[in-house]
Every structure is written in structure tokens, then in C-alpha cells.
Amino acid sequence: MALISLRQLLDHAAQEGYGVPAFNVNNLEQTRAIMEAADQTNSPVIMQASAGARKYAGAPFLRAMMEAAMNEFPHIPVVVHQDHGMSPAVCQRSIQLGFSSVMMDGSLGTDGKTPMDYDYNVQVTRQVVDMAHACGVSVEGELGCLGSLETGEAGEEDGSGAAGKLTHDQMLTDPEEAADFVKATDVDALAIACGTSHGAYKFTRPPTGDILDIERIKAIHARIPSTHLVMHGSSSVPQEWLQVINEFGGEIPETYGVPVEQIQEGIRHGVRKVNIDTDLRLASTGAVRRFLAQNPSEFDPRKFLAVTMVAMKDICIERFEAFGTAGNADKMSALSLDAMTGRYSSGELTQTVK
Numbered sequence: 001m002a003l004i005s006l007r008q009l010l011d012h013a014a015q016e017g018y019g020v021p022a023f024n025v026n027n028l029e030q031t032r033a034i035m036e037a038a039d040q041t042n043s044p045v046i047m048q049a050s051a052g053a054r055k056y057a058g059a060p061f062l063r064a065m066m067e068a069a070m071n072e073f074p075h076i077p078v079v080v081h082q083d084h085g086m087s088p089a090v091c092q093r094s095i096q097l098g099f100s101s102v103m104m105d106g107s108l109g110t111d112g113k114t115p116m117d118y119d120y121n122v123q124v125t126r127q128v129v130d131m132a133h134a135c136g137v138s139v140e141g142e143l144g145c146l147g148s149l150e151t152g153e154a155g156e157e158d159g160s161g162a163a164g165k166l167t168h169d170q171m172l173t174d175p176e177e178a179a180d181f182v183k184a185t186d187v188d189a190l191a192i193a194c195g196t197s198h199g200a201y202k203f204t205r206p207p208t209g210d211i212l213d214i215e216r217i218k219a220i221h222a223r224i225p226s227t228h229l230v231m232h233g234s235s236s237v238p239q240e241w242l243q244v245i246n247e248f249g250g251e252i253p254e255t256y257g258v259p260v261e262q263i264q265e266g267i268r269h270g271v272r273k274v275n276i277d278t279d280l281r282l283a284s285t286g287a288v289r290r291f292l293a294q295n296p297s298e299f300d301p302r303k304f305l306a307v308t309m310v311a312m313k314d315i316c317i318e319r320f321e322a323f324g325t326a327g328n329a330d331k332m333s334a335l336s337l338d339a340m341t342g343r344y345s346s347g348e349l350t351q352t353v354k
């Protein structure tokens, strides 16, 4: 079983110049689709579980499912990451369950909705870093709130997201503040805000630089070149799956996601972790709708769940290839979390920020 830390994987990605999709998992079908795609493309994996996933499947079930995946595919290095931890207590529980990485999202309060000030964010994130690094576990922090630069809405339709209107300043991470934050917290990876948001309704038109600010990523990377950057809300919202959903009874209005080419530009400028959930949801829903419409007398759930796996696996393969993740699984030798604890305590992994 090749459980590795996020830090080890992202250090490798930075060294080799690739990015890693971080897919959300809630069930067997998503887990298997991701692992089969990774196996086929020789890619290392980040599987992440949100608070919503824990509520749906239960944390021990999720953890056991990820463990089963690692046992079946022992040659694939896997990061088991907790997505959007809203308090140090939530992160502590995930560490206890055996996650190798946690996100402390101190940009919002414990309700996952209220934007919090910088000092609060530093304080809770630092607390999690001290606790996690002692266990060899990595920490992702977040500075800036995800939200639409078109509307000022955070769009909390899907999981975590600020409520109400946000200002442009809140929705674009400041490079100087990012440098300060990384120095103060010693996080392993930093989620930044650049105009992306969670869910399917990111942009009302194909995004241009005024609403998807890749230049901001470049400015942050120029200021903190050795920090691994994370893009949340990075689903591309495939138009072909929207068409399938709508053709077979769905009602999803015109909407656009983050084009893969823009993510690739981010990867050229320090983005190492790319969070994707919605794309697998859309593919899965489209596949179920089409299958059931075309096979109205079918009632065996395994039949329509099997087609969702194929649809999700195809997206995973496309992203592993597009982000340069493919071909890297067998280039890494897994370090245990114990070994990572030693590397943290020796000061080897401390962030250097001028």
C-alpha cells in the first residue's frame, strides 16, 4: 500500500514540472474510476474527501474504501486528503483516521460560509500545521475566498463557499499577503483565489482574463516560487456532458468552467494541485440519464453504475494526461509518514520566503 503525503507528491511534481488533479470521492464508483485511470496512465493520485462526503458515506467507510483502493493498486502512490477542513478539530479527526494530508480552510469560519480575517486564518492554520507535521501529515491552507469575478457571488451551491457578495479584493489572493501567510504558517501548499468557484455555474461565458485571472497566479508564483499552489473550483464543465444531460431530461442552463488550457498555464506557473469534483458529477449524471432513457426496463443499479465508472474514468485519464501527471507513478519511491515527521523536525521542509 503506497500511502504518501501531499508534500512528497507536490515536491516531485514541482521538480518534474507537472500538476496533479485532486478528485473528490464519496463512493466506490468514483474511487474505482480514479484508480483504474491512474493505473492505465501510470499516475500518482490525490483522493480527497469533503465534509459532505463524510456525511454521505461516513469517515470510516471513506477511509476503508481508499485503503481498499491502495491495496488493489499497490504500485500507485496515493495521497488521502481531507478537503476543506473548517476547524482544527476536523483536521485532527482526519489525522487520527489515517489521512496523509489535510486542508485547513481558515479563509472561512467554522460554518463554511463567513469570510474570516487574516489573523484568524493564520492562527487556525498554524495550529493545524504544528499538529499535522508532528505526524508527518501535510497541510494545505487557503488565502482568499473563491467567488465569481463576474457576479461577486461565492456560489455556495456546492459544498464549501462564502455566503453573500464578496469584493474583488476578497476574491483575488494578494501576492504579498500570500508570502506573509506562508512564512507565518509553514503550510505545504497554498490554495489561492483567482476567479474560480465551486460547482457547475462558474462563468456565464467562456472565461477571459477579466473573470479568470491566471495573471494573478503568475504574480503569486513570482513572489513565492517554492510554494506549491492549489486551484480549487477547477472543473472544466464539459459541454458534451451538459448536452447529454439536457438531451435525456436534465435542465442545466448554459454555463462554462475552467478551460484545461488555462489550468495548464497555471501549472507552468506553480499550480501543483488542481481540485476537480463537478466534472465527475456531470459525467456520472449524464451517463445514468442516458443509460436509463435508452434502457427503460433495466433495474439493476450495477448496470447504470458501470456506465458512470467508464464516463468518470475517461475524464480522469484526460486530466492525468493534460496535466502531465501521467507517467510519474513509478518514478516515485513512497516515503512513510514517519519519515516525513523526521524531515519536518529536522527543518528540511521549512518554507523559505524572503
Ligand code: G3H
Pocket (backbone or CB within 6 Å): 024, 050, 051, 052, 053, 083, 084, 158, 159, 160, 198, 199, 277, 278
Ligand atoms: O468543496 C467542494 C467539493 O465540490 C465538495 O463538495 O461538499 O458537496 O462534497 P461536497
Ligand code: 13P
Pocket (backbone or CB within 6 Å): 024, 083, 084, 158, 197, 198, 199, 200, 231, 232, 233, 234, 235, 236, 275, 276, 277, 278, 279
Ligand atoms: P469543482 O466544483 O470545480 O469541481 O471544484 C472542486 C473543489 O474545489 C473541491 O475542493
Ligand code: ZN
Pocket (backbone or CB within 6 Å): 084, 160, 198, 232, 233, 275
Ligand atoms: Zn474546494
